[in-house]
Amino acid sequence: MSDSISTDYDKAPWIKMPVAELTTPTPGRLCMGPRYWAVTPDNCVLFYKAHYSPQCNVNEEIVHRVRPGLEVRHIPMAFVPHRCSDFS
Secondary structure, three states: OOOOOOOOOOOEEEEEEEEEHHHOOOOOEEEEEEEEEOOOOEEEEEEEOOOOOOOEEEEEEHHHHHOOOOOOEEEEOOEEEHHHHHOO
C-alpha cells in the first residue's frame, strides 16, 4: 500500500458502499463470486475511486495486507457497480 493513499475512508479517493447494498441483487450490476472484502467500522465496503476498484480479493491475506486495520469479511456474492453513476 502506498503511504500517499489516505486511510480516511470517508474522503477521496474512497467510495463507500453499505454491505447491505452490495449484497442486494440490483439490475445492471456485475455479480462477483466469493471474495474477501475490506469492511469499515460503519459496515461499508470500499472502492478506490480512480478506477472504481473494489477493495476485495479471493485471497484473504492480500486484503489484510493492503487494508490493514479493517475487518476482512468473506462475502459469497456481491453486486458491484461498474459505472460511477451506479454509486449512490
